[in-house]
Amino acid sequence: MIYSGLPVESELCKNISTSPLLFPSMREFQLIEIASRIFKANRSDVLVGAGDDDCAVVRLGSENVVLTADNLHEKADFPPGITPEEIGHLSLAVNLSDLAGSGAEPRYFIYTITLREGIDDEFYKRILAGMKKLADQYDVAVVGGDTDFGDELSIAGFAVGVAKRFVTQKGALPGEKICLTGTLGKAQLSLEQLFSGVRREELAYPESLFTPEPRVKEGVELAEHVSAMTDISDSLAISLNLIAKKSGVGMVIYEEMLSLDHLTKFVDDEKAIELYLYAGGDYELVYTAEECSHGFVIGEVVKGEGVYLETEDGLREIEFRGYSHM
Amino acid sequence: MIYSGLPVESELCKNISTSPLLFPSMREFQLIEIASRIFKANRSDVLVGAGDDDCAVVRLGSENVVLTADNLHEKADFPPGITPEEIGHLSLAVNLSDLAGSGAEPRYFIYTITLREGIDDEFYKRILAGMKKLADQYDVAVVGGDTDFGDELSIAGFAVGVAKRFVTQKGALPGEKICLTGTLGKAQLSLEQLFSGVRREELAYPESLFTPEPRVKEGVELAEHVSAMTDISDSLAISLNLIAKKSGVGMVIYEEMLSLDHLTKFVDDEKAIELYLYAGGDYELVYTAEECSHGFVIGEVVKGEGVYLETEDGLREIEFRGYSHM
Numbered sequence: 001m002i003y004s005g006l007p008v009e010s011e012l013c014k015n016i017s018t019s020p021l022l023f024p025s026m027r028e029f030q031l032i033e034i035a036s037r038i039f040k041a042n043r044s045d046v047l048v049g050a051g052d053d054d055c056a057v058v059r060l061g062s063e064n065v066v067l068t069a070d071n072l073h074e075k076a077d078f079p080p081g082i083t084p085e086e087i088g089h090l091s092l093a094v095n096l097s098d099l100a101g102s103g104a105e106p107r108y109f110i111y112t113i114t115l116r117e118g119i120d121d122e123f124y125k126r127i128l129a130g131m132k133k134l135a136d137q138y139d140v141a142v143v144g145g146d147t148d149f150g151d152e153l154s155i156a157g158f159a160v161g162v163a164k165r166f167v168t169q170k171g172a173l174p175g176e177k178i179c180l181t182g183t184l185g186k187a188q189l190s191l192e193q194l195f196s197g198v199r200r201e202e203l204a205y206p207e208s209l210f211t212p213e214p215r216v217k218e219g220v221e222l223a224e225h226v227s228a229m230t231d232i233s234d235s236l237a238i239s240l241n242l243i244a245k246k247s248g249v250g251m252v253i254y255e256e257m258l259s260l261d262h263l264t265k266f267v268d269d270e271k272a273i274e275l276y277l278y279a280g281g282d283y284e285l286v287y288t289a290e291e292c293s294h295g296f297v298i299g300e301v302v303k304g305e306g307v308y309l310e311t312e313d314g315l316r317e318i319e320f321r322g323y324s325h326m
Numbered sequence: 327m328i329y330s331g332l333p334v335e336s337e338l339c340k341n342i343s344t345s346p347l348l349f350p351s352m353r354e355f356q357l358i359e360i361a362s363r364i365f366k367a368n369r370s371d372v373l374v375g376a377g378d379d380d381c382a383v384v385r386l387g388s389e390n391v392v393l394t395a396d397n398l399h400e401k402a403d404f405p406p407g408i409t410p411e412e413i414g415h416l417s418l419a420v421n422l423s424d425l426a427g428s429g430a431e432p433r434y435f436i437y438t439i440t441l442r443e444g445i446d447d448e449f450y451k452r453i454l455a456g457m458k459k460l461a462d463q464y465d466v467a468v469v470g471g472d473t474d475f476g477d478e479l480s481i482a483g484f485a486v487g488v489a490k491r492f493v494t495q496k497g498a499l500p501g502e503k504i505c506l507t508g509t510l511g512k513a514q515l516s517l518e519q520l521f522s523g524v525r526r527e528e529l530a531y532p533e534s535l536f537t538p539e540p541r542v543k544e545g546v547e548l549a550e551h552v553s554a555m556t557d558i559s560d561s562l563a564i565s566l567n568l569i570a571k572k573s574g575v576g577m578v579i580y581e582e583m584l585s586l587d588h589l590t591k592f593v594d595d596e597k598a599i600e601l602y603l604y605a606g607g608d609y610e611l612v613y614t615a616e617e618c619s620h621g622f623v624i625g626e627v628v629k630g631e632g633v634y635l636e637t638e639d640g641l642r643e644i645e646f647r648g649y650s651h652m
Contacts, residue, residue: 031473039468056469061387071438112397112482142365143382156438156482
């Protein structure tokens with residue numbers, strides 16, 4: 001999600017599919033392609049390398065060690081009104097979510113924080129306290145950090161996990177079910193409410209926006225049997241397209257299987273489906289498997305290519321787009 | 327080193343001990359103290375934790391895994407005229423230097439890059455190419471990266487190494503020699519020349535400033551027998567004070583043992599000793615051991631506390647200060 005320079009939305013139900021917010025995310029994927037070509041490794045200890053997936057997986061001794069990095073910026077990633085503790089939570093949560101998407105149990109976290117003028121020691125302590133609270137919850141040791149000074153508050157996080165069996169976006173098989181660990185669209189709905197003038201305490205799903213919970217336990221359990229998995233940081237549409245492309249399969253999502261009640265309480269049906277498919281920030285996991293052991297079914301892996309939504313009116317393409325770049 | 331807002335120095339030999347550049351570095355150490363208290367871990371798998379040293383060391387399977395993170399910013403850390411390839415080199419080099427200071431063999435590297443407006447794909451590719459070249463030199467696999475967009479170009483690097491025997495800043499023993507792997511002051515001398523109007527091709531030591539070479543091989547070999555070690559990113563003074571404090575010892579550096587010829591060719595004696603003791607950016611290693619197997623002796627570990635320079639006129643305190651915050 002990009003918050004900076006965002007005009008305050010006066011109309012909650014505005015169609016956001018044409019929003020300029022979409023572009024950074026797309027350019028990011030082009031840049032990942034470039035990096036992937038430059039850093040292509042041919043080493044037996046690099047099981048998943050640059051650009052292959054959300055996380056890298058390397059073989060260290062007898063372990064599959066899973067590595068990931070995510071960078072959050074004040075203007076782009078921190079919603080107005082977020083507390084320092086929530087900033088700390090968010091910066092760890094996005095990394096734990098990446099590890100969860102690979103099926104890794106998180107172990108260690110290192111950060112670099114860039115402080116800007118106006119951030120005092122108390123604010124800094126509260127960021128770290130928020131990070132520590134979430135770290136303790138998942139038994140993650142925060143083992144180091146580099147702090148420096150710049151124009152904008154930003155936190156780059158690096159997480160290290162271990163996976164008995166790791167899962168990537170590659171591996172989905174025709175005939176499998178497509179499953180989600182939870183409902184989507186809540187973070188973006190709340191963000192748009194915030195920009196439309198709704199007070200924080202009256203937002204629909206403030207915890208989805210300010211303190212999303214990474215699906216750590218679910219990711220580790222799912223890794224035992226699923227064939228492809230990823231966390232949904234950008235959008236379901238992007239996650240599905242990545243899995244489909246890397247696995248060499250097609251996908252069909254059934255509109256009738258999407259429960260939209262949590263959104264249609266606040267917005268119309270068209271907007272609800274837009275949020276569900278194209279909004280980010282909820283940090284659920286999407287996976288393909290013979291059976292959905294966690295969460296619920298939303299569709300099916302098919303032969304061919306492309307990702308489609310089956311509606312009453314027929315098939316509609318689910319495009320590769322989203323709002324978040326985290 | 328802080329380059330932003332730096333007035334161009336019109337006088338090369340100006341005494342820089344009163345420079346405002348010193349303050350960020352000092353605040354950084356205070357913030358490390360805060361983080362260290364918050365993240366104090368009591369886990370058997372965390373051998374060196376937050377704030378204990380430049381790197382963290384964790385036990386993963388049967389390996390000592392060494393983790394470090396460093397963040398570089400355009401305004402603070404990239405000298406004017408630096409090429410994109412050199413930016414890539416520098417962002418990896420500072421992390422490899424941290425690993426070398428712990429005696430770790432580097433294995434993997436992940437980065438986050440924040441791009442600002444005006445940086446095109448070509449510039450980005452050249453940054454990565456510089457990173458790749460150095461990575462290949464030390465057999466480091468660059469296994470991932472996160473790219474996003476902000477106000478300032480910055481690169482946060484995260485390096486993973488493995489150490490048979492790791493070394494920290496704690497462990498120096500009275501009677502041991504204090505040794506350096508190479509001479510100091512070259513990077514800062516060149517920087518000040520640059521700000522005084524000297525053209526890049528006429529700088530005294532441009533490679534020290536733009537493409538410092540991390541002491542990777544030396545670090546791994548030294549770890550076999552030294553008792554305390556660290557890389558010198560900030561200044562020799564800061565490194566010595568950290569080793570002395572953490573080891574509970576005092577230190578005496580003998581001025582007559584410091585070879586200053588490489589500096590006195592360009593500046594007077596007083597400025598030369600200032601650069602040698604208090605400037606950063608050369609990325610040599612300083613260590614304490616019974617014998618200096620790499621480089622040369624500069625002093626001795628003694629009982630007591632504090633760090634002193636022995637000159638013709640007697641002992642003079644070497645204060646805890648430097649210019650760099652990398």
